[in-house]
Amino acid sequence: MHDILGLPLVASAHGGEIDQMIIIIHWMMFILFAGWGSFFLYTLIRFRKSRSQKADPVGVRGHFSSYIEGAVALFEVILLVGFAYPLWSKRVNALPPEKDATVVRVVAEQFAWNVHYPGNDGIFGRTDLKLVTSDNPLGLDRSDPNAKDDITTINQLNLPVGKPVIVRLSSKDVIHSFGIPLLRVKQDAIPGEVIRLWFEPTMTNEQVLQASTKRHHVTLTDTGNTELQALVAMDEYKGKDGNPILTKMQGITPEVIPQLVSAGITEIAVAPPTPMEIACAQLCGLGHYRMRGFVKIQTPEEYKAWLAEETASLMQEQQQQAADSTARTQQ
């Protein structure tokens, strides 16, 4: 069923439960569709013009249809109370304590995702809408001691694997929707509200890439294959002279295809270059289509290194700014 519905890979701890729910609902709807469909066909034949030319003012006398309706309602109640509510309450109420999670703020705007990390102190610095500029889309007040070490990114969300993540989600302008299909996460971002959502990534981007690798049979006609050209190679491919035609993670361009074919390479391993993305799931304006963020799930070590790198470049920037302003006052 998972494959029939075309559900993507699951890369979060709760994703399997969401999929199970989707599958149960599809089965339920399929049974209802088949039931009501056959009932409809039955009535078309049973009450056809040639058989009953006179309308019956009383209609159905038995209770059979009421029983069916009762059974359908009961089934829906079971689905709602037994499956949907518990799952939903786990998502919205059973948040882990913030000290055990990676906490990050995400502020949506037309048409970008602004990401705010609290930095080494673990405290988010003050933000103020009055301070919002194109260089400071979050309106972060760097004069606030808690804001000094805060890291901000645009459209890039790095997270460690195997630890719960809490996202404090809000929006600056209109309603957006924070959707990461592979993590089975989707939550509206509403202006004036901060909504907390949580999930636990179970796969790093590298593992997702490995899992989504497909083998593609290469022929010369592939020079016009736009689908293939949106992918990257997952292996290194060398020509007969030993020179590389494609390196790992390199994009597949029309030019490399004849080279592959002439080197006798008939099959290549391919995968999407950015396997995990934040897609805005609300039609939020004309630029909605380009509201695309990138998620990078890393090992805890890689994540730590990334944070350290970001912090170092931030400190360097601040020192530079301080030096510039002293130079200016001395002039």
Ligand SMILES: [Cu+2]
């Ligand atoms: Cu949007």
